[in-house]
Amino acid sequence: GSSWGLLYPIESEKRALKSLNGIWQFRAANSTTEGMEYKWYKKELYKTGATIPMPVPSSYNDITQEKSLREHVGPVWYERHFFVHESWRQNAQRVWLRFGSVHYSARVWLNGEEVMHHEIGHLPFEADVTSALHFGQENRITVEVDNTLTLTTIPQGMVDEIHTLDGVKKVQRYSFDFFNYAGIHRPVILYSTPAVYIDDITTYTDVVGDKGVVYFNVTYKGLPKPHNDVNCRITILDAQSKPVGKAVKDDTTGVGFIGKIEIPEAQLWWPYLMDPNPGYLYTLEARITTTQWGLNIEDVYRLPFGIRMITWSNTSLLINNVPVYLRGFGRHEDSDIRGKGLDLALVAKDYNLLKWIGANSYRTSHYPYAEEIMDFADREGIMIIDECPSVNTEKYSAALLTKHLSSLTQLIQRDKNRPSVIMWSVANEPRTQYQESADYFRSVVKHTKTLDTTRPVTAALNKWYSVDQACNNATHVGAASYRVQHNRTEPRDSILIYVVNHVKSLDYRPVTAAIAQDPNYEYAGQFMDIIGFNRYNAWYTEPGKLEVIQLNLEAEAEQWHQIHNKPVMILEYGADTMPGLHLDPSYIWSEEYQADLLSEHFKAFDSLRNKSFFIGEMIWNFADFKTDQTTTRVGGNKKGIFTRERQPKSAAFHVRKRYFHLAREV
Numbered sequence: 001g002s003s004w005g006l007l008y009p010i011e012s013e014k015r016a017l018k019s020l021n022g023i024w025q026f027r028a029a030n031s032t033t034e035g036m037e038y039k040w041y042k043k044e045l046y047k048t049g050a051t052i053p054m055p056v057p058s059s060y061n062d063i064t065q066e067k068s069l070r071e072h073v074g075p076v077w078y079e080r081h082f083f084v085h086e087s088w089r090q091n092a093q094r095v096w097l098r099f100g101s102v103h104y105s106a107r108v109w110l111n112g113e114e115v116m117h118h119e120i121g122h123l124p125f126e127a128d129v130t131s132a133l134h135f136g137q138e139n140r141i142t143v144e145v146d147n148t149l150t151l152t153t154i155p156q157g158m159v160d161e162i163h164t165l166d167g168v169k170k171v172q173r174y175s176f177d178f179f180n181y182a183g184i185h186r187p188v189i190l191y192s193t194p195a196v197y198i199d200d201i202t203t204y205t206d207v208v209g210d211k212g213v214v215y216f217n218v219t220y221k222g223l224p225k226p227h228n229d230v231n232c233r234i235t236i237l238d239a240q241s242k243p244v245g246k247a248v249k250d251d252t253t254g255v256g257f258i259g260k261i262e263i264p265e266a267q268l269w270w271p272y273l274m275d276p277n278p279g280y281l282y283t284l285e286a287r288i289t290t291t292q293w294g295l296n297i298e299d300v301y302r303l304p305f306g307i308r309m310i311t312w313s314n315t316s317l318l319i320n321n322v323p324v325y326l327r328g329f330g331r332h333e334d335s336d337i338r339g340k341g342l343d344l345a346l347v348a349k350d351y352n353l354l355k356w357i358g359a360n361s362y363r364t365s366h367y368p369y370a371e372e373i374m375d376f377a378d379r380e381g382i383m384i385i386d387e388c389p390s391v392n393t394e395k396y397s398a399a400l401l402t403k404h405l406s407s408l409t410q411l412i413q414r415d416k417n418r419p420s421v422i423m424w425s426v427a428n429e430p431r432t433q434y435q436e437s438a439d440y441f442r443s444v445v446k447h448t449k450t451l452d453t454t455r456p457v458t459a460a461l462n463k464w465y466s467v468d469q470a471c472n473n474a475t476h477v478g479a480a481s482y483r484v485q486h487n488r489t490e491p492r493d494s495i496l497i498y499v500v501n502h503v504k505s506l507d508y509r510p511v512t513a514a515i516a517q518d519p520n521y522e523y524a525g526q527f528m529d530i531i532g533f534n535r536y537n538a539w540y541t542e543p544g545k546l547e548v549i550q551l552n553l554e555a556e557a558e559q560w561h562q563i564h565n566k567p568v569m570i571l572e573y574g575a576d577t578m579p580g581l582h583l584d585p586s587y588i589w590s591e592e593y594q595a596d597l598l599s600e601h602f603k604a605f606d607s608l609r610n611k612s613f614f615i616g617e618m619i620w621n622f623a624d625f626k627t628d629q630t631t632t633r634v635g636g637n638k639k640g641i642f643t644r645e646r647q648p649k650s651a652a653f654h655v656r657k658r659y660f661h662l663a664r665e666v
């Protein structure tokens with residue numbers, strides 16, 4: 001649910017915390033219904049079948065040697081035991097259970113009693129479990145996790161069947177290009193709060209001269225009925241924990257505390273390499289006190305935040321009134337063995353690599369990343385385009401829209417206070433060549449704007465080509481092979497393949513189709529504040545023909561700007577590169593080709609930057625990552641500038657030169 005706060009669980013003198021990370025017991029169910037039918041949550045998991053140890057957090061897919069577990073479709077079950085110390089049972093105290101994320105859906109029981117369920121991976125959820133807990137005793141937690149994706153999940157997928165000698169087998173299909181890792185991906189935390197507790201804090205900051213203005217809204221919950229003796233004290237602490245501003249408020253409305261605090265000579269939050277001290281963070285300390293049930297109750301929460309201001313025009317994006325040029329990457333949460341499971345060593349390494357290479361930003365393609373990852377971005381001054389989990393939507397429906405909006409509600413609730421988040425991305429490569437996408441994205445963007453007006457909205461758009469049009473004009477040059485490999489699950493595009501094959505069967509001459517880049521065939525760009533587009537010149541189109549890059553890229557970027565009169569940036573471009581493959585003169589898949597392809601793009605970007613509306617470049621991808629099995633992927637997507645093990649490919653040194661050069665220019 002979204003009607004409550006999702007404050008990250010942190011300790012304070014009034015809040016205790018206990019991690020439930022570690023080894024859990026685990027079993028994959030043989031069918032969708034088996035676990036529920038036999039009530040596996042009622043007793044120890046080992047009593048209803050064999051279990052194996054499973055680390056939390058981690059994806060379960062690559063932990064064992066079983067292909068069947070890697071490719072499992074449907075529910076798996078997790079269980080562990082833990083104690084809650086007697087001292088946690090206090091009058092006027094609550095205990096909460098919080099999951100950083102579970103992919104894709106989860107149902108949770110405590111001591112056999114269902115306490116919550118949640119759908120949509122990559123987002124946190126929690127519940128007050130005080131009444132289900134056994135204090136001073138052992139407890140059992142059971143979680144059913146289901147990775148099944150359908151036409152009404154975010155992201156979309158399709159369950160299909162294949163035929164084997166052993167009968168029909170269920171398989172999961174999806175058109176997005178990363179492995180559908182599943183499991184308990186992020187920390188599981190038990191934490192306490194006072195019975196009357198700070199539920200949510202919303203901050204918004206402004207910069208006026210050298211003054212920082214901090215607007216806040218602190219809400220609380222837990223009183224049986226509203227009354228007017230709740231007091232709130234807000235203190236702003238600088239990075240050395242020195243108080244630099246305060247406010248005291250009494251609540252007479254039962255709603256919360258709204259106000260502002262001015263910080264003279266504020267130290268602003270600046271992106272990496274724009275200031276000697278990027279990512280400067282203050283702390284907002286909120287302290288509420290009240291008397292209830294004859295007790296003095298007090299709660300304290302400390303929220304890190306930065307003072308910075310974002311504005312944008314039809315040609316630029318500004319931070320603290322200075323135009324910024326984004327240089328970064330699309331990324332993934334992905335690594336060997338643990339899949340999408342949070343690994344702090346990997347997180348720290350990735351930020352060190354980002355800083356080493358001079359990046360100032362990245363997009364959380366194609367879903368929200370762990371809060372622990374976002375914390376680094378806040379602290380290091382890395383600007384984030386924060387993407388919801390909607391990737392490659394192919395079929396629009398009201399049911400899908402409802403969930404898409406919910407994913408944005410939850411994402412913005414989680415990340416609204418983060419200085420690093422400079423933009424919301426509402427989707428990646430939705431099929432916006434279909435007219436029905438217009439109403440859909442009008443709603444998506446409107447919803448995002450009702451939740452946050454302080455940040456621009458974007459999406460990673462891709463001009464797909466209308467098949468109807470292709471069929472009518474099948475005489476002209478261009479796009480018969482256009483990204484066909486990506487459209488394999490899309491019925492309308494398979495018509496194109498069919499038509500092309502038919503023509504080929506009749507005549508030897510090359511087949512082409514006039515698939516014009518007609519702006520009328522892209523319906524979502526009109527709603528965005530900033531146009532982000534993905535384009536693989538000299539890779540999916542004209543592989544090996546580096547000479548097309550400058551012309552095509554400049555033309556496309558200019559066209560986007562002309563049509564929408566908005567700032568434009570490229571959110572994806574790149575080439576698969578097998579580390580260690582050297583071919584000179586450059587040839588696709590070699591390290592030389594990746595470097596050459598980037599160089600040609602850099603030339604195009606430089607000429608676009610002179611035209612002022614072009615605000616950023618993001619390479620696809622930061623590191624190699626695992627995908628579903630297809631003939632175009634060798635052990636996964638190899639477009640990384642770093643290998644999956646985070647070692648640089650030759651192009652990394654090349655990118656590093658450019659990114660530091662760009663940083664020096666501003």
Ligand code: GCB
Nearest residue numbers: 177428429534572620637639
């Ligand atoms: C895209 C997708 C991304 C893929 C990439 C590729 O357009 O947004 O998820 O991984 O292309 O490498 O094909």
